[in-house]
Amino acid sequence: MYYLGVDLGGTNVAAGIVDETGKFLIKESIPTRGNRKQEEIVKDIAALCKKLISASGVKPGYIGIGSPGTCDTVNGVVVYANNLNFKNVPIRQMMNRYIDLPIYLGNDANCAAIGESMVGVGRGYSSSLFITLGTGVGGGIILNNQLVTGSFFNGGELGHTVIKFDGEKCSCGRYGCLEAYASATALIRETKIAAVKNQNSLINELSNNDITSITAKTAFDAMKKNDITATNVVNEYIKHLAIGLVNFVNIFEPEIIIIGGGVSAQGNFLIEPLKKLVSQESYGESLKTKIEIALLGNDAGIIGAAFLNK
């Protein structure tokens, strides 16, 4: 059996056909050009799918699409996705104008969770929690091999849980969300603040004294060269992330927490102190939940979309 997955993003549409093990037969990406009409975007997605099917010579049993925002997975409708300007877009029905295959829809972060759970680092675990530390903090929860979507498709928003009452304003409108402290965006914000406050910090040298060039990597880079200011920024970042993860452990106690997104590139510099903090704070007598870096990178979304009905 072969599976076709589409990762519909704000910038690019990436799609591919994978085998049972998640190995790609073919993969291609096109620009989304999200400012166009929905019809045109969906037409391009359908054309991309047709091209992949024809080029690979295999026919998948269905097409799975991962979309940002709230997805009505039952009816195949993107209820709301602000970065695509989608509101109640019946993507299943629209795709079927061009391709006569069943269309399955899922939230993009949920698809990535499925990908990592089925053929990534979460393979073999029936319950896992996937969290991406990128522009925002997205996530997906799998319990007993089933995705938790929420009763009305608004669940799984791990980043939008408040860990600091009346804290930093979050993109969702709340104050003090995990996303406002554990996203790459938050890390960059705190790195900039620290750089301005501590002119002697290596952060400034590494960013050529231009705070606009600070990335989510800068504080980690400076920390690795023993800069105290950067070390404090990283420690505070990890402390806040740990608070959020302990919350999830106390609620679900998954077998494994999988960390993805840009910040996860820091590997053990992120994971080792994180494990220590989560272990100290979680409710059970000893932490049994594993914490690991995601394996599949950007492919997780395509693979998970492809496996939406596997």
Place this chain on the structure above:
Amino acid sequence: MYYLGVDLGGTNVAAGIVDETGKFLIKESIPTRGNRKQEEIVKDIAALCKKLISASGVKPGYIGIGSPGTCDTVNGVVVYANNLNFKNVPIRQMMNRYIDLPIYLGNDANCAAIGESMVGVGRGYSSSLFITLGTGVGGGIILNNQLVTGSFFNGGELGHTVIKFDGEKCSCGRYGCLEAYASATALIRETKIAAVKNQNSLINELSNNDITSITAKTAFDAMKKNDITATNVVNEYIKHLAIGLVNFVNIFEPEIIIIGGGVSAQGNFLIEPLKKLVSQESYGESLKTKIEIALLGNDAGIIGAAFLNK
């Protein structure tokens, strides 16, 4: 079919036999006297069960036991319950020395969640979240008619999720847990602080100027008589509780949130402002999750235990 449930508490052991609808045929409670040896406590539980079976004249298919603490529901072992001084107590095996019936075990708050979900206010919903506002904040999560226990039986600890980084110390050792703001204990703490700070507040009159006699009811009572200090205490309490509930909605989006425990006796004075706040803050476009007061009171635990294997 008839079902026998036991609610093993720190103070009393309550047990009863119910029918399919959760209606009691018979119910009785005995003091736990938790400072005794485990063997003696379990022997008493077995004797109580035998007495109920004999007095009612019906034979249940099994016995369900709700216990505080961490319960290994697979092996029927109370892993850890600090208020009973239980550690790795094989209650199933011990009960079977006296009674030849299958024994099922569950966490007490989880049992209450099952009771409310099956025959209480959550009846008819496949996904619900039950939260008790008592000495602590306990809870139970039911998704797709299945209890979320955590992979290693430490899940469902809704009260031990941090909503205020570095906030009030919680009984679990963390700082800023929901329990430290939304329990009856927290409400009493804040009412006392407000009473001392505002000597003219009605709180002082209602408690006969003796702050030790302040209960979780006092602030609500004074608020109902338009006392400003009390109104602020209640508003802040509800605001914190709402933050926690919105977190859960953003994660699970259950069909219904069921509020139990002592503070839930305030009914609409609690629920109405709570609904408004949760609705304002939750991630989806409009809140579809219902919020209701629990129906079964203390019986929820016995009924839920009785239905552990229904």
